[in-house]
Amino acid sequence: MIIPPGFASFSEYSDQFLRNVAVDNVIFGYHEKELKVLLQQPYTLEKWTVTGGYIKKTESIEDAASRIAFDRTGIKGLYLKQFGSFGNPQRVIDDGFTPQRIGKITGFELPADSWIFDYFVSVAFYTLTEFSKVESTKGELEADSRWWPVNELPPMMFDHAHIINEALSALRLHIAHFPIGYELLPEKFTLPEIHSLYETILGKSLDDRNFTKKLLLTKIITKLDETRKIGRHRSPFLYKFDKEHYQEGLKSGVALVF
Structure with missing residues (x-):
């Protein structure tokens, strides 16, 4: 049973979230002269995703992004920058994202017409953090969570490789005009x-x-x-x-x- 205690069904659990909209949070860290991204791997799947999740009905989009960043890194108040939104009728089609697979992950039987298999839009943020301070924590529905070099990504689900590339493009644009760096370097540096x-x-x-x-x-x-x-x-x-x-x-x- 992976659904938190107190919920009788996946439907009851999922009712606390907004439907058809999610947050994808591209968390960047800098280590040994490499830019890395923190990825998560859902149970029973071989592919990976950026850190992300659905938005609770009680929180703003920014609050959801901050919550996800904190859950994965253990650090509060990280720098967040919204850089885009992604939606496409084809993006939910993935050979690993099926009712049977998700049922194994959650412990519940999900109907094929469940809203989590429907067309949804992701609001994307990038987050910057000092690599050495992060204690990577996987979520309840994940088998693994780890850093990957941005130039050596594993097989990715949905359009998440594209989202990472867009996050990197946004970061490169912003770093040329804003003093990004405080969150990626230690307090003292040369x-x-x-x-x-x-x-x-x-x-x-x-x-x-x-x-x-x-x-x-x-x-x-x-x-x-x-x-x-x-x-x-x-x-x-x-x-x-x-x-x-x-x-x-x-x-x-x-x-x-x-």
């Missing part, structure tokens, strides 16, 4: 580390001097009187984000087009 982050996300090389000059002009990072020893003769200074300027940059934008 200039080479933030330079590498931007190169990884944008998928291209950036001139070191030009990048550093533009970044410092925004005042979104502050140089610390601390260094990190990474070799016999290398001890680069550490930096951290200036939260006040960072928040202002998120609202109004900054000159970070490279």
Whole structure:
């Protein structure tokens, strides 16, 4: 029995959610110079999906996205950005998404005309989080939850590979105009580390001097009187984000087009 206690049937359980609309939350993390995405694998299926779920009738779309992000990462208040919506009559057709399979997952017999097999629209967000702080947690209906490099995705259900690509495109657009990075890096970092982050996300090389000059002009990072020893003769200074300027940059934008 996977349906939470207190519900006599899947129908009773599902009545707490909005029908034909869901949230898909593309959770990005940055680790060892790779951009990764947190994926989930439903029970009995070989394919994977982005983290997501239905919207409760008692919450907003943003609240649903925040809840899903917290449930999967254990971290509250993560940066969320809505980047699109996806709907297509063909998107529900998948060789693994059948009443028989879903019945095995939930423990209930589902009719073939159940609303969860109907045409539905996904409101998509991307979420940014520091990789090292995440304790990945799988949901009640999932066999696994883990990070995957965005360039090495496993077989995906529905149109979720497309959703990830669109999330990455949106992230690349936004990072060129807004100071995204606070959520992906540790509290203290070196200039080479933030330079590498931007190169990884944008998928291209950036001139070191030009990048550093533009970044410092925004005042979104502050140089610390601390260094990190990474070799016999290398001890680069550490930096951290200036939260006040960072928040202002998120609202109004900054000159970070490279």
